[in-house]
Amino acid sequence: MRILLVHRNFPGQFRYLAPALIKAGHKVGVLTWEGNKNPDQLPAARYRHEMQQGKGLGGSFAQYADLGATVARAADVLRGRGTSPDVVFGTISWGETLFLREVWPKARHLGYAEFLYATEGRDTGFDPEFSSPDLNGRIATMARRAHLMMAAMDADGLLCPTRWQASTFPAELHPKITVGHDGVDTARIAPDPAATYQVPGGPLLKAGDEVLTFVNRNLEPYRGYHTLMRALPKVMAARPDLQVVLVGGEEPGYGPAPSDGRSWKQVFLDEVKDRLDLSRLHFTGRVPYEDFLKILQVGRAHAYLSYPFVLGWSMIEAMATGACVVGSRTAPVEEAIEDGVTGHLVDFFDVDGWSDKLTRVLSDPEAQKPIRAAARQHAIDAYDLKTVCLPKLMRFVEGP
Structure with missing residues (x-):
């Protein structure tokens, strides 16, 4: 035709x-x-x-x-x-x-x-x-x-x-x-126990390290950036070896821009930066696709939040890499993640709940192995x- x-x-x-x-x-x-x-x-x-x-x-x-x-x-x-x-x-x-x-x-x-x-x-x-x-x-x-x-x-x-x-x-x-x-090309997008990611100007991260990842086209409220940033002080205080990698641009994204001329990235970083160890917090901006995959592969936990809106490809790609996804309890995310089976769900606005769930997931990687395996299998079965x-x-x- x-x-x-x-x-x-x-x-x-x-x-x-x-x-x-x-x-x-x-x-x-x-x-x-x-x-x-x-x-x-x-x-x-x-x-x-x-x-x-x-x-x-x-x-x-x-x-x-x-x-x-x-x-x-x-x-x-x-x-x-x-x-x-x-x-x-x-x-x-x-x-x-x-x-x-x-x-x-x-x-x-x-x-x-x-x-x-x-x-x-x-x-x-x-x-x-x-x-x-x-x-x-x-x-x-x-x-x-x-x-x-x-x-x-x-x-x-x-x-x-x-x-x-x-x-x-x-x-x-x-x-x-x-x-x-x-x-999702689950043959290409897969776990890699030998994966590494060199943070620009920062540490070399390896699969198995304590790494929390967050990936979106832009760092913005529609994708829960504000909720995650507000949860990080407790998480990073409880996990002193944790490295946090946040991928995304600084454009307004799906919603309006801040009224004061700053980016959303800066607005919420400014809100919590006095309570964070900034040497362990890494903003990469947008990255080449191969680096994006490496970041997912080295992560111990992956946070994904979304308003009731379109589901981002990156969440399914994270599941395909065997990531342990902690997602927001919103309709587009719930369609792909069964709580406690293929990932974990937390109310979008529950900052303390996010802090507690991320801390528990990061502290016991062995307990998350079945969930990681089930996440990848679901990605293969439903989205390959x-x-x-x-x-x-x-x-x-x-x-x-």
Whole structure:
């Protein structure tokens, strides 16, 4: 088949799927943003667009509809040059797919649907320290659904990476949703008893050392950075040999930036730094993927927290390395971790609970061996790229 993948930051969620489709004999094209700096996996057509911040309640729809129109015009140029895909598969998050059916009405149109906003039970209002929306705030949240619902309604099929994320969409859409995770290469992402990681300007860490890891794209409240930092003083005082490695950038991330111009990293470090041994606290920033794996492999415990929002790939990757994950008791995390079986769960806001649980896990690594083994086995059984996820993704794209 002729398949067009549309993703502003390609490859994104298509990083494994695109090569697999080519290997299966399909002709695969890519349409992506001109400013996408990710290495090209495939020759790609690029559209030029600068996001303009919309105003008022219709602002987000205007912003994403404008992007969708740009993408449709770029697609129309491709159509004029003879491009005629059988399948168009794109992310719905930024509006890229909104008008592509107008260009290729006979194609099958698929959407990657990560999450639908709501005012209860999800990220909005979950953390009262940062979000206690009044009526105007709730209205603004609901208005952000417009482009997502329009794209989802128009798609012939939708792909959601987890059951909980799929449940955020209305029941009327569930018949067209396939739940399929992007997949984790558990052959490559595996325990390594010989793993080492050289902390820049710090110690050489080895598998078996007392190391606590925390990994996210950005250090931000959406991923519980504030809760972890507030728990660390007690943990580091109780475990004087503990080394803590925190991976992530300093951009605002999914939520708003601090109002005083600092990064969230600095805000919460400043809050607790007088109670920490900073020589044992290591911020790496973002790291190359191989270093990311080494960090997971040397860890004795791995903390993962998330608002009720999209589940980060890194948690499943940590489980695949046999990490002992201590996760937040929130819906996306609970789908992957069974408390006391494949990891440990702690209430997101329970700072003392986090301190106590992390201290206990770090102090008795022998007791965690069954949990580490079960975590890896669950990653293999439910999220393995080659045996579980890619076959499902291929069936989704290729159709009946």
